Amino acid sequence: WCAAIVGATTNILGYILYGIPWWYALVSIMIGLIAGFAAKKKWLDHLLGTLTTGAIMAAAIAAAAYPINLILNGGSTGNNWGDAVIGFLGEAGIPSWTSLFIGELYVELIDKVIILIVLHVIIRIVKLICRKLKKDEAGPEEETDGSVSAAVKATALLLAAGLGIDCVSGGEIQTVLDAGFPASQIVFAGVGKADWEIRLALDAGIFCFNVESKEELEVISQLAQESGKEARVCLRINPDVGAHTHSHITTGRAENKFGIAMQDMEHVIGLCALLPNIEFLGLHLHIGSQILDMADFIALAHRTNELQDRLERQGIAVKVINVGGGLGIDYDNPNAHPVPDFHAYFAVWADHLVLRPGQELHCELGRSIVAQCGSLITRVLYVKEGHERKFVIADAGMTDLIRPALYGARHKIENISVTENLRLTDWLFPVGQTALYDVVGPICESSDTFATDIVLPFTRRGDLLAIRSAGAYGETMASCYNCRPLPHGYSIDELSEK
Secondary structure, eight states, rough: HHHHHHHHHHHHHHHHHOOHHHHHHHHHHHHHHHHHHHHHTTTTTTTTOOOHHHHHHHHHHHHHHEEEEEEEHHHSSSSSSHHHHHHHHTTTTTOOOHHHHHHHHHHHHHHHHHHHHHHHHHHHHHHHHHHHHHHHHOOSSSOOTTOOOSHHHHHHHHHHHHHEEESSHHHHHHHHHHHTOOOOGGOOOOOOOOHHHHHHHHHHSSSSSHHHHHHHHHHHHOOOOOOHEEEEEEEEEEEEOOSSOGGGOOOSSTTTSSEEGGGGGGHHHHHHHHTTEEEEEEEEEOSSSSSSHHHHHHHHHHHHHHHHHHHHHTOOOOEEOOOOOBBBBOOOTTOSSOOOOOOHHHHHHHHHHOOTTEEEEEEEOOHHHHHGGGGGGEEEEEEEOOOEEEEEEEEETTTTTOOHHHOOOOOOOOEEHHHHHGGGGGGOOOTEEEEEEEEEOSSSSTOOOOEEEEEOOOTTOOEEEEOOOOOOGGGOOOGGGGGOOOOOOOHHHHHHOO
16 A cells, blocks of 8 residues: 555656556556555565565556657756766766666655655654554453463363263373263273273273284273273274375374284284273374375275275174374464365365264364364574574473474564564564564574575564464473473463453
C-alpha cells in the first residue's frame, strides 16, 4: 500500500506539473500494489525487503516510460541531479537513451525512497501509539495460577474429543492416569517394558499391551498370573515395510529392533492361547514417523491384508487392527498447513485395507495432532559476526528441543520481535531487511544447532525467536544436561491472561 500511495502521489504531481499522461500514474499504482503484495508474501522479501522493493519497482516503471519524458522534456529528466547523471554518462560514451533511462531511474528512486521512509516512520509511530493505548486499556497484569499446566489443559481437550493414549513407559501411564484419562483408553507399547511398569499397567486395568516379543509375552503372563489380572494383548508385527523418512525413526524394516517377525506370527499367537492370563486381541503394525508419502501407508495396508488372509485360513480371529501412526506434518511451512492431510490418510485405509466384520481399526496419530500446537520461544543472547558465518546465539538449546541435533530435523524459525513490530529501534529500518544466519544454542556441543544458512529479518540481541512445530517431541524430550533447567510450558489461555 505504501508503494501504491507513493506511486500515485509522485505521478499525479507529475501529471499536474509536467503533463505526464494519467494512465502513467495508474500503472505505477498497480506496480506498487504488486510489489507490496510480493514482498508481503516473501517472494522478494529476502532480496530487497518490503520498502526497498516497492520503491525500486515503482521507480523502474516510471523510468521505463522515458520515451514519454523524452518527448515532453526534450531529453531531460527535469531534475538537476538527474541531468547531471545523464551528462556524466554521456561523457563516458553511454548511448543517450540508456543514460536517460538511468538518470530517470536515479531521480525516481530518490523521490520514492524519501517518501517511503517518511510514510514508514509515520506508520510505526501510529502503531506504537495504538499498542500503548491497548496496553493501558487492558489494565495491570494479573497473577495467574501456575498449578494448571499446559499439558493438563491439552489432556482435557483430548479427553473431551474421546481420544485414547498410547504410552511407552510407566511414567507416561502414571502421568495420564493422574491427568484423568480412563485406563480403558490407554495402550502400553514399547520394546522394553520393565516389571514395575507392567504391574502398574495391570493394576490400572489398561486396554491392552502392544507386545513386541515372545519373551515379553511370557513375562506379562507371569506377572498377570501373580496379580490375578487378565492381560489383553495385541502383537506388534514387523511388516518389513520401508518408510520414506529419517533412518532413526523408521521402525517397520526387518533390521529394526521393533516387533515380532512375520514368520513367527502364528507361533506367538498360539502361545497366547497357551499362556495363562493372556487374551489375544489383534495385531499392531507401525512402520515409522513423519511419513508424508501415502504410498508407504498403502504398502502397509496391503501387507496387513496378506497377514490377515494367512490368519483367516487358519481360523484365527482378530478383533483389533492397529496400524500405528506416522502421519507427518509440514515443518517447513506450518502456517500454510497447520493440520495434516487427514483426509488422504484415512482414505488409504478406507480404500486399501480390508477389515473383517466387527473389526476395530486403531490409529496412533499423536504427532500429527499436537506438533503444530506448540512453539519453542527463545531469546537472542548475541549475534556473533564470524569471518565465515553469522551466528544467532539463543538462550534455548538442544536440551529444550533435541530434534535438530538428534535427527538433523528442520523447524521453521521466525523472528517474532520483527513480525510483531516490537522493536522501537526499527523506525528507520526497512521491515524486509534480511540476513543469512546460523541459529545455535549455548550448549557445549557442536550439534547444538537449530538451523544453518537460514534467512531471517535483521536480528539483534534481545529479539524473540519462535521455533515452530515443537508440540511433539519437544518439551517431552527436554533434559537437564549442563545442569540447565527444564523449559516451562504455557497454554495460549495462560499467555492471554497475562
